[in-house]
Each structure stands twice: as C-alpha cells, then as structure tokens.
Amino acid sequence: MKKKSKNKIIKVRNLTKSFDNNLILNNINLDLFEKESLAIIGKSGSGKSVLLKCIIGLLTPNKGSIKIDGREIVNSSSKDKEKILLDFGVTFQNGALFDSLSVWENIVFRTIKFKKLSKNDAKNLALSIILNLGLDKNILNLYPSELSGGMQKRVAIARAICDKPKILLFDEPTSGLDPITGSIIDDLIKNTVSRLGVTAITITHDMSSVFKFADRVILINNNQIEWVGEPKKMNNSKNQTIKNFLKNK
Ligand SMILES: Nc1ncnc2c1ncn2[C@@H]1O[C@H](COP(=O)(O)OP(=O)(O)OP(=O)(O)O)[C@@H](O)[C@H]1O
Ligand SMILES: [Mg+2]
Known part of the structure; x- marks a missing residue:
C-alpha cells in the first residue's frame, strides 16, 4: 500500500444528524488522512450525502464536531466557513x-x-x-x-x-455514466490523489470503482459506520451489506 501521511485533515467526532424525528447519522466518528482516497458506500437513503453535506457545512449536525485541518466547521460563522471551503472541490449528486x-x-x-x-x-x-x-x-x-x-x-x-483544492468530495461521480466514461472518472480520481497529493472522499455504489481508486472504504448502514477497511478486505468480509454490494458488482 502507498505510504500515506499521518496528518488527519478531516476529523469527525460524535456526529449525529436527524431531520425532525428521523435519525440519519448516529454518533459517527471518522478520520481522514492527508492524501488518502476514501470511498463511502451504503444503501440508498443511508445518509452518505448527508454526511458529505455536514462535512462542508451545508447541513448543521444536531451534535458533534467536524474539524477540517484543525478548524471547526460546525456552527462556525459564514465567513469562517467560506475560508474553510476554499480547501474543497465538491461535486454534488445532481451536478x-x-x-x-x-x-x-x-x-x-x-x-x-x-x-x-x-x-x-x-x-x-x-x-x-x-x-x-x-x-x-x-x-x-x-x-x-x-x-x-x-x-x-x-x-x-x-x-x-x-x-x-486540497480536498475533493465527489458524490456519485460515475452513476449514470457508461462504463468507459466511468472508468475515465475513476482514473482521474486515482491520478488526482496520487499525482497532486489531494485528499478525496468519493461516494459511490460502483464497487469496481472502489477497488480502483480507494485506499479505504467505509460502509454506512443503520445510521452508523458499520464497516471500515481496505477495499481488498471486503472480499472476506462477513458483513451482509458488503456481500450484497459485491454480489451486484
Ligand atoms: N434536507 C433534508 N431534509 C429532510 N430529510 C433529508 C434531507 N436531506 C436528506 N434527508 C433524508 O436523509 C436520508 C439520507 O439521505 P441521503 O441523501 O444522505 O442518502 P444517500 O445515502 O446519499 O442516498 P442515495 O444513495 O440515494 O444518494 C434520507 O431519508 C433523506 O430523505
Ligand atoms: Mg446521495
């Protein structure tokens, strides 16, 4: 495996997010290391996009802390948020x-x-x-x-x-694309991380993409991070959701 920086560029602590009484994320903890490429997988509606939006301060969690390079984004002023956001390049699910x-x-x-x-x-x-x-x-x-x-x-x-930007966040960058174009995007993510030293979080349901560009994968299920590991570790995982995802690869 590539040698990765030990610097934590994103630290999520005890993040809880609900909408009215609808609990989406419950006590999430996540560290992202500099120059790491992280994939987020999970069933539709599991809260992947919500997590991403919390990280960039578009949604405010009910509880918890999110630090970007040491700077707290939860409940920060819009001026501070704007400054922090300069570190990010983001694509939303709908473009x-x-x-x-x-x-x-x-x-x-x-x-x-x-x-x-x-x-x-x-x-x-x-x-x-x-x-x-x-x-x-x-x-x-x-x-x-x-x-x-x-x-x-x-x-x-x-x-x-x-x-x-220092950090890239992609929400479903290859969904709806033909396999050839999807593969171009996968390579781009991989190369951007390795050549430019960028840190990336990519939400995807495309497991072949995960194997291509991710150093680490998290599975969000039942409001929590249910599984974390290197992509190849998924092959031996007993987690039923991981198994289902791989089956449909
Ligand atoms: N602004 C909002 N107001 C109320 N509920 C919301 C809001 N945004 C998201 N939700 C709810 O949070 C849940 C998680 O949504 P989210 O968009 O994070 O799912 P997802 O894991 O990204 O799913 P998909 O794979 O379909 O994109 C859903 O039940 C959704 O209805
Ligand atoms: Mg989504």
Whole structure:
C-alpha cells in the first residue's frame, strides 16, 4: 500500500444528524488522512450525502464536531466557513452547474475569483481539464442545458478540480455514466490523489470503482459506520451489506 501521511485533515467526532424525528447519522466518528482516497458506500437513503453535506457545512449536525485541518466547521460563522471551503472541490449528486454560465465559465468560476486570468487563459485552462475528462473542445461555449447528463457530471468534476483544492468530495461521480466514461472518472480520481497529493472522499455504489481508486472504504448502514477497511478486505468480509454490494458488482 502507498505510504500515506499521518496528518488527519478531516476529523469527525460524535456526529449525529436527524431531520425532525428521523435519525440519519448516529454518533459517527471518522478520520481522514492527508492524501488518502476514501470511498463511502451504503444503501440508498443511508445518509452518505448527508454526511458529505455536514462535512462542508451545508447541513448543521444536531451534535458533534467536524474539524477540517484543525478548524471547526460546525456552527462556525459564514465567513469562517467560506475560508474553510476554499480547501474543497465538491461535486454534488445532481451536478448543480450554474445554468446561466457557459461550460468554461462554470469550470473556472472560482479560479478567476482568486487568480487574475485573462479570458483566453481561463478558457485554455478549462479546455485542458475537459480534454482529460474525455470531453470535446466544442462544448466549452455550450450551456449546461445543452449537455447530456453524463457531460454535465464531468463538467461538474472539471469545476471541482480546476483550482487544485486540497480536498475533493465527489458524490456519485460515475452513476449514470457508461462504463468507459466511468472508468475515465475513476482514473482521474486515482491520478488526482496520487499525482497532486489531494485528499478525496468519493461516494459511490460502483464497487469496481472502489477497488480502483480507494485506499479505504467505509460502509454506512443503520445510521452508523458499520464497516471500515481496505477495499481488498471486503472480499472476506462477513458483513451482509458488503456481500450484497459485491454480489451486484
Ligand atoms: N434536507 C433534508 N431534509 C429532510 N430529510 C433529508 C434531507 N436531506 C436528506 N434527508 C433524508 O436523509 C436520508 C439520507 O439521505 P441521503 O441523501 O444522505 O442518502 P444517500 O445515502 O446519499 O442516498 P442515495 O444513495 O440515494 O444518494 C434520507 O431519508 C433523506 O430523505
Ligand atoms: Mg446521495
């Protein structure tokens, strides 16, 4: 296994999240090490996306602490949150591109806020990223509504990685994609982590993806982290949910 940093970049402690009386996450503890690639698996509705949204401060837990590089995000001011969020590149499950911006404008949206890039340089930056994702240069000037679902997904990934954030969070980056495109995304996640030294959390139900890019896997089930381990350890796991996930691989 690759040698990983011992620095904990994300520390989740006793995280509990419910909506009214509907308990979703119960007392979750999780450490993420720098330069680690973590996969989160679990049945639909188990709380994977909720956990991700808590980590970036979009949802506030009922209880617990989440530290990003030592900085508490739970109940922090919106100014502090904004600062912490600069470390993140995120893709949401539904893509969530800006409808009124073209593809290239979407991709460089944050980068041009902080770096003075000419329009030409910004467009070229966007171009280099989309080519790596198997997209065609002709889409740069299109708008999200003019793209297929899979293309939108990849543009969202391009936007997340554009300014080389420290931590990447991907929510179902390959769902709905054909296997070849899915494989391009898997490789991209793997390479981004190993080459750029990025830390990544990826929610996926695609077990072949997990084996490709994850250093460690967590299974969320019954409101808790029910299983943690290296991907290859899943093969001998007695956990029924893990077995079911592997069966449908
Ligand atoms: N904003 C919200 N308000 C109320 N309930 C919510 C909210 N967000 C999520 N939930 C509930 O929390 C539960 C977990 O949702 P979540 O989106 O985390 O599931 P998931 O594990 O990501 O599932 P999937 O694999 O289908 O994406 C679901 O029952 C959902 O209805
Ligand atoms: Mg989800």
